[in-house]
Amino acid sequence: MAGGVGSRFWPMSRQSMPKQFLDILGTGKSFIRHTYERFAKIIPDKNFLVVTNIKYKKLVLEHIPEIKPEQVLAEPVGRNTAPCIAYAAWKLKKTNPNASMVVTPADHLILNEDEFRNVIKECIEFAGKEDIMMTIGIKPNRPDTGYGYIQIDNKTPQPNEHIYKVKTFTEKPNSEMAQIFVDSGEFFWNSGIFIWKVSTIMKAMEQFLPEMHHQFRSIEQFYNTDEEQSHIEQIYPECRNISIDFGIMEKATNVYVRCSDFGWSDIGTWNSLYQYSQKDDSGNVINKNCITYNTERCIIKNENDSLTVIEGLKDYIVINSGGVLMICPKDKEQDVKKFVDDVKFKTGDKYI
Amino acid sequence: MAGGVGSRFWPMSRQSMPKQFLDILGTGKSFIRHTYERFAKIIPDKNFLVVTNIKYKKLVLEHIPEIKPEQVLAEPVGRNTAPCIAYAAWKLKKTNPNASMVVTPADHLILNEDEFRNVIKECIEFAGKEDIMMTIGIKPNRPDTGYGYIQIDNKTPQPNEHIYKVKTFTEKPNSEMAQIFVDSGEFFWNSGIFIWKVSTIMKAMEQFLPEMHHQFRSIEQFYNTDEEQSHIEQIYPECRNISIDFGIMEKATNVYVRCSDFGWSDIGTWNSLYQYSQKDDSGNVINKNCITYNTERCIIKNENDSLTVIEGLKDYIVINSGGVLMICPKDKEQDVKKFVDDVKFKTGDKYI
Numbered sequence: 001m002a003g004g005v006g007s008r009f010w011p012m013s014r015q016s017m018p019k020q021f022l023d024i025l026g027t028g029k030s031f032i033r034h035t036y037e038r039f040a041k042i043i044p045d046k047n048f049l050v051v052t053n054i055k056y057k058k059l060v061l062e063h064i065p066e067i068k069p070e071q072v073l074a075e076p077v078g079r080n081t082a083p084c085i086a087y088a089a090w091k092l093k094k095t096n097p098n099a100s101m102v103v104t105p106a107d108h109l110i111l112n113e114d115e116f117r118n119v120i121k122e123c124i125e126f127a128g129k130e131d132i133m134m135t136i137g138i139k140p141n142r143p144d145t146g147y148g149y150i151q152i153d154n155k156t157p158q159p160n161e162h163i164y165k166v167k168t169f170t171e172k173p174n175s176e177m178a179q180i181f182v183d184s185g186e187f188f189w190n191s192g193i194f195i196w197k198v199s200t201i202m203k204a205m206e207q208f209l210p211e212m213h214h215q216f217r218s219i220e221q222f223y224n225t226d227e228e229q230s231h232i233e234q235i236y237p238e239c240r241n242i243s244i245d246f247g248i249m250e251k252a253t254n255v256y257v258r259c260s261d262f263g264w265s266d267i268g269t270w271n272s273l274y275q276y277s278q279k280d281d282s283g284n285v286i287n288k289n290c291i292t293y294n295t296e297r298c299i300i301k302n303e304n305d306s307l308t309v310i311e312g313l314k315d316y317i318v319i320n321s322g323g324v325l326m327i328c329p330k331d332k333e334q335d336v337k338k339f340v341d342d343v344k345f346k347t348g349d350k351y352i
Numbered sequence: 353m354a355g356g357v358g359s360r361f362w363p364m365s366r367q368s369m370p371k372q373f374l375d376i377l378g379t380g381k382s383f384i385r386h387t388y389e390r391f392a393k394i395i396p397d398k399n400f401l402v403v404t405n406i407k408y409k410k411l412v413l414e415h416i417p418e419i420k421p422e423q424v425l426a427e428p429v430g431r432n433t434a435p436c437i438a439y440a441a442w443k444l445k446k447t448n449p450n451a452s453m454v455v456t457p458a459d460h461l462i463l464n465e466d467e468f469r470n471v472i473k474e475c476i477e478f479a480g481k482e483d484i485m486m487t488i489g490i491k492p493n494r495p496d497t498g499y500g501y502i503q504i505d506n507k508t509p510q511p512n513e514h515i516y517k518v519k520t521f522t523e524k525p526n527s528e529m530a531q532i533f534v535d536s537g538e539f540f541w542n543s544g545i546f547i548w549k550v551s552t553i554m555k556a557m558e559q560f561l562p563e564m565h566h567q568f569r570s571i572e573q574f575y576n577t578d579e580e581q582s583h584i585e586q587i588y589p590e591c592r593n594i595s596i597d598f599g600i601m602e603k604a605t606n607v608y609v610r611c612s613d614f615g616w617s618d619i620g621t622w623n624s625l626y627q628y629s630q631k632d633d634s635g636n637v638i639n640k641n642c643i644t645y646n647t648e649r650c651i652i653k654n655e656n657d658s659l660t661v662i663e664g665l666k667d668y669i670v671i672n673s674g675g676v677l678m679i680c681p682k683d684k685e686q687d688v689k690k691f692v693d694d695v696k697f698k699t700g701d702k703y704i
Contacts, residue, residue, distance in 0.1 A: 011661075305675060323657060328661075
């Protein structure tokens with residue numbers, strides 16, 4: 001899933017170049033490239049499907065030249081994760097109705113990739129044998145209020161020591177509730193990574209999102225043909241804009257979670273970017289051509305060819321990218337959405 | 353005099369585009385253009401001479417298309433104001449040995465231009481009749497430590513109520529001394545504007561800077577000929593690097609000051625720029641395409657085509673110009689020189 005516009009990292013991420021195509025941690029590779037390489041060790045190139053907005057299709061193929069254009073599914077409009085997953089599932093069903101399917105965001109950070117692959121392989125094996133939907137839950141190391149949580153059902157017998165039946169999916173909690181969640185030991189972060197058989201998710205779609213299921217079934221004969229795109233462009237805008245979590249996972253009763261601890265972050269905020277980035281001696285995350293004086297705990301990003309000189313800033317985000325300079329205290333990062341709205345209102349799409 | 357490199361306003365002013373060619377107050381015209389227009393009302397175009405570095409000759413002619421290339425005197429290297437004034441004086445002497453001469457920096461701000469011109473005319477008249485050197489002193493309205501001061505001699509009879517004989521020239525005082533200067537009523541800011549007959553400054557040069565006088569006299573036959581430039585390029589690098597104030601004014605005894613109050617600033621610091629610029633309701637000096645939140649008393653400059661969004665900054669200078677972003681507290685503006693040195697050391701001349 002690589003269709004997001006990543007406005008939280010504006011002005012570093014832009015509609016023309018959202019987060020999944022950026023290397024905001026300075027690793028040398030984009031998020032989508034890391035995601036591909038992470039899976040390529042256990043999944044053959046021909047089995048990848050990337051769902052993205054039609055305007056990013058070319059970018060996807062530039063970042064993953066190993067896959068063919070027909071493996072990049074082009075959404076005419078964004079409709080959240082449920083239609084995205086339905087679309088991929090229908091194409092897979094036509095290719096191989098017995099297929100298993102791993103669903104993953106393209107813009108997350110995984111630190112221990114070997115452990116991650118072991119978890120994925122285990123989930124594929126387990127979900128391949130049963131008519132169940134697997135999610136990956138991350139052992140929380142802090143009461144993060146930016147994530148949804150998955151509560152395990154520890155009364156139902158476990159298939160193995162790491163897999164539990166899911167009791168509930170919860171929305172992002174407030175900080176008091178998040179602390180209770182973490183202290184209880186029953187709650188795990190919802191990573192947004194899912195594993196299931198195509199036949200299982202199809203059944204769940206039919207049950208919980210029957211209208212959407214009907215829409216995708218109505219063009220069944222065109223998947224994997226030259227006419228697929230034009231039919232997708234007809235039905236997609238009509239699809240309900242809904243997440244897979246809200247549309248299916250929260251309602252289904254055959255959901256299991258593989259509790260894991262491989263070092264994960266959705267890098268969804270400047271503060272998580274800060275947390276996972278390399279820092280200089282003053283705790284600044286900077287790239288080359290940044291000269292700082294009396295400056296601490298800042299995130300400073302400029303373009304390759306430009307120079308930044310900063311004196312006397314503490315705990316700020318300073319982004320100078322693509323003709324836009326943004327300066328904002330780290331503890332006001334939630335205001336970036338407001339900035340984007342205001343900029344749109346005042347200057348149109350030029351700087352978005 | 354338009355040869356300065358204006359590094360105090362880096363990164364807005366650059367070696368390739370120093371302060372005199374910029375419109376840092378947002379008036380719609382560069383300093384040098386304002387200076388030309390200010391004098392053009394009382395001095396014919398053909399009487400202007402602009403002394404600048406050879407690399408700025410083209411820029412001068414772009415900003416003042418009314419003058420001819422031969423009116424722009426090209427210094428091969430900067431040698432402070434004494435050689436600059438000597439060069440112009442020698443050329444003038446050859447054209448008209450009876451000429452009077454007004455010397456002015458090209459990058460100062462004058463608010464009341466009518467009053468200014470009246471002062472200049474009065475000085476030209478007075479200096480034209482006597483063998484004396486006139487300076488313009490500005491009535492101080494605050495104990496500024498960034499200016500040199502001129503002390504009047506109020507025992508010698510005055511030629512008129514505004515003109516005094518000069519007792520001393522002083523260097524920039526500390527703030528305690530500056531307060532004493534202002535309270536005394538005897539001290540005026542040294543504007544760096546001078547009026548004298550060519551014959552008078554020649555005599556002073558011969559007396560106080562005899563070696564330099566000899567250097568410029570040695571090529572007397574070549575002024576205003578095709579060979580002038582090549583001879584200037586030979587003698588100029590050998591000239592002593594010295595200001596007219598230190599070389600002559602402080603030593604001469606025939607110096608008078610016209611005390612004035614026409615609204616003057618050398619706009620030599622970011623804080624003086626701030627003082628003389630238009631501000632928004634939060635006291636910010638900003639240009640277009642700047643959006644601020646909770647931001648007060650800042651100087652924010654970006655390029656025409658770029659956007660700046662700032663939250664939560666108070667009393668900072670934020671300049672984003674020509675591939676360089678500088679952020680610095682207003683009360684640390686003196687550190688800009690250090691920044692320039694460090695940038696030069698680390699990256700060479702690219703960003704200077």
